[in-house]
Amino acid sequence: MLFSLLLLQASAAFAWDTFTVPHLPGEDDTPGLLALVSNHASNATIMFNKGVTYNIFIAIKFPVLTNVEIRIEGNLTYPTNITAIQDVVGSSSFPGSWFTFSGGDNVTLRGSTDPHWGWVDAHGQAWWDAVQQTNRPHGWAFNKITNGVIRDMKLWKPIGWNFATSDSVDVHIYNNRIMAVSDSSSFPFNTDGFSAGGTNLLFENNVVYNGDDCLTVGSGAFNITWRNGYCEGGHGLSIGSLGEGGAVANVQNVLIESTIMQSCLYAARFKSWTGGNGIARNITWKDITFLNVPFPIYVTQNYWDQEDGPPPNVSSTLNNTHIADFLFDGFTGVIRDTPFVEGSCVTDPCWYYVANATGREVVILDLYPGTATDVLAKDIVARTETGREVDVMCNATAISTDVGFKCWDGPFIRTKAGL
Ligand SMILES: *[C@@H]1O[C@H](CO)[C@@H](O)[C@H](O)[C@H]1NC(C)=O
Numbered sequence: 040m041l042f043s044l045l046l047l048q049a050s051a052a053f054a055w056d057t058f059t060v061p062h063l064p065g066e067d068d069t070p071g072l073l074a075l076v077s078n079h080a081s082n083a084t085i086m087f088n089k090g091v092t093y094n095i096f097i098a099i100k101f102p103v104l105t106n107v108e109i110r111i112e113g114n115l116t117y118p119t120n121i122t123a124i125q126d127v128v129g130s131s132s133f134p135g136s137w138f139t140f141s142g143g144d145n146v147t148l149r150g151s152t153d154p155h156w157g158w159v160d161a162h163g164q165a166w167w168d169a170v171q172q173t174n175r176p177h178g179w180a181f182n183k184i185t186n187g188v189i190r191d192m193k194l195w196k197p198i199g200w201n202f203a204t205s206d207s208v209d210v211h212i213y214n215n216r217i218m219a220v221s222d223s224s225s226f227p228f229n230t231d232g233f234s235a236g237g238t239n240l241l242f243e244n245n246v247v248y249n250g251d252d253c254l255t256v257g258s259g260a261f262n263i264t265w266r267n268g269y270c271e272g273g274h275g276l277s278i279g280s281l282g283e284g285g286a287v288a289n290v291q292n293v294l295i296e297s298t299i300m301q302s303c304l305y306a307a308r309f310k311s312w313t314g315g316n317g318i319a320r321n322i323t324w325k326d327i328t329f330l331n332v333p334f335p336i337y338v339t340q341n342y343w344d345q346e347d348g349p350p351p352n353v354s355s356t357l358n359n360t361h362i363a364d365f366l367f368d369g370f371t372g373v374i375r376d377t378p379f380v381e382g383s384c385v386t387d388p389c390w391y392y393v394a395n396a397t398g399r400e401v402v403i404l405d406l407y408p409g410t411a412t413d414v415l416a417k418d419i420v421a422r423t424e425t426g427r428e429v430d431v432m433c434n435a436t437a438i439s440t441d442v443g444f445k446c447w448d449g450p451f452i453r454t455k456a457g458l
């Protein structure tokens with residue numbers, strides 16, 4: 040009798056409980072949320088109920104969590120007041136993102152599969168229309184988590200970058216949807232989809248409509264897989280930018296596959312700054328479909344930000360981020376070769392302008408001598424919208440191996456390695 044009572048108590052102590060986030064109409068729900076999650080930072084589900092729109096009026100930093108699921112079945116709303124958000128972002132206590140996780144084990148961030156609920160609405164349209172770029176909050180920082188899950192999340196009109204996993208290990212990120220789509224002619228600047236940092240990250244079945252990188256893999260990233268994705272309107276499946284301000288980069292073992300790139304500026308993209316250092320190694324983009332994309336494959340070791348004025352003159356004393364074992368395998372699609380001005384272009388020429396390009400290049404390899412080895416593009420099947428020839432640009436003196444096509448500035452001519 041006593042024994043079974045003890046057992047009952049023991050199992051009760053370790054029981055998994057669900058706690059609902061309190062909501063007060065018109066009020067900020069973050070104090071209630073923070074109190075709840077601080078009291079139940081382990082073995083718990085923290086539930087945002089369906090049928091409720093929660094007010095997330097200030098940025099929130101979660102405590103270190105163990106065995107916790109954050110479940111978003113209701114809607115979440117940022118303030119509609121731009122100045123109110125800028126005040127929070129500009130304050131010294133701003134944790135870095137509107138939702139910041141920093142540390143924890145077995146943490147799940149889970150949205151809703153109900154199409155009408157589970158949306159996180161940042162009201163970005165007003166920011167885009169005002170071209171308001173001061174103190175824009177990033178969305179979700181999932182930092183220093185081991186054994187994490189981000190699934191079924193749905194972000195509506197974000198203001199800035201969306202998800203970032205910095206220094207996290209073993210995270211599965213799937214079935215998420217980002218809708219940074221403007222209803223007007225304004226552009227959703229810097230709405231990067233997924234920023235991959237950490238080790239052993241698996242991204243699957245994510246859908247991103249946005250105005251910047253769909254995926255961006257940063258320095259320190261190891262063993263990253265992205266597959267079965269759909270990206271529309273943004274700036275591609277990117278490694279980098281790396282090496283800004285002489286930074287030493289290290290990115291290894293990345294596989295990006297089976298993804299559709301619709302009306303993006305780039306499909307596969309690598310970018311490092313002149314004067315950086317370090318290495319990006321063993322990076323594969325495989326089975327990529329591109330539609331209405333002006334630059335399907337674009338590698339530059341000479342990346343530059345349009346806001347920073349003219350790029351430096353290349354000098355042989357500068358280091359560069361090395362690239363090795365890059366494979367572009369199985370690219371099929373249509374190059375956008377009709378005139379266009381992409382929405383992020385605010386200078387003349389545009390930041391993505393390539394001197395002497397024909398606008399029909401399926402591959403551009405903008406490489407420095409002696410810093411790129413084993414770059415190969417194979418099984419590339421491309422045509423242009425206008426039916427004209429497909430071209431390439433490639434710095435022949437910079438690379439000694441067969442890149443899969445004739446390395447020159449001219450028509451695309453496949454070589455043996457490219458078959
Ligand atoms: C959480 O549950 C585990 C068993 O799954 C148990 O070992 C641990 O003590 C629990 N933690 C707390 C704070 O109750």
Ligand SMILES: *[C@@H]1O[C@H](CO)[C@@H](O)[C@H](O)[C@H]1NC(C)=O
Nearest residue numbers: 106107108144145146147188
């Ligand atoms: C990890 O969290 C999930 C819920 O998200 C839970 O079902 C599972 O039991 C947890 N694992 C451990 C080892 O506690």
Ligand SMILES: *[C@@H]1O[C@H](CO)[C@@H](O)[C@H](O)[C@H]1NC(C)=O
Nearest residue numbers: 119120121122123124126127
């Ligand atoms: C917006 O927020 C600012 C700063 O908090 C405040 O001064 C202003 O009154 C708010 N505007 C409205 C319409 O609520």
Ligand SMILES: *[C@@H]1O[C@H](CO)[C@@H](O)[C@H](O)[C@H]1NC(C)=O
Nearest residue numbers: 114155156157158159160195
């Ligand atoms: C939840 O938010 C989304 C995005 O703002 C909106 O489209 C949807 O109508 C909201 N759901 C309900 C039930 O209000």
Ligand SMILES: *[C@@H]1O[C@H](CO)[C@@H](O)[C@H](O)[C@H]1NC(C)=O
Nearest residue numbers: 208237238239261262263292
């Ligand atoms: C990367 O993955 C490989 C193979 O799955 C594994 O052996 C290696 O330990 C992983 N690297 C890290 C840093 O976890």
Ligand SMILES: *[C@@H]1O[C@H](CO)[C@@H](O)[C@H](O)[C@H]1NC(C)=O
Nearest residue numbers: 262263291292293294321323
């Ligand atoms: C290259 O990366 C892939 C993952 O994309 C991994 O499976 C493979 O082991 C890596 N190769 C080397 C030589 O590290």
Ligand SMILES: *[C@@H]1O[C@H](CO)[C@@H](O)[C@H](O)[C@H]1NC(C)=O
Nearest residue numbers: 347348349350351352353354
């Ligand atoms: C680069 O060199 C050109 C010609 O030598 C010079 O006019 C220009 O000012 C230099 N740019 C920078 C950023 O040093």
Ligand SMILES: *[C@@H]1O[C@H](CO)[C@@H](O)[C@H](O)[C@H]1NC(C)=O
Nearest residue numbers: 285314315316356357358359
């Ligand atoms: C290039 O890198 C080497 C070693 O990593 C370093 O000693 C040198 O100062 C770097 N050069 C520049 C211009 O940063």
Ligand SMILES: *[C@@H]1O[C@H](CO)[C@@H](O)[C@H](O)[C@H]1NC(C)=O
Nearest residue numbers: 392393394395396432434448
């Ligand atoms: C563009 O082509 C012209 C003529 O071939 C050449 O003089 C010039 O150096 C090229 N510019 C660049 C940036 O490659």
Ligand SMILES: *[C@@H]1O[C@H](CO)[C@@H](O)[C@H](O)[C@H]1NC(C)=O
Nearest residue numbers: 340341405406407433434448
């Ligand atoms: C590669 O060659 C092109 C001309 O074809 C040139 O404009 C570009 O600066 C070169 N890239 C690098 C990184 O030197």
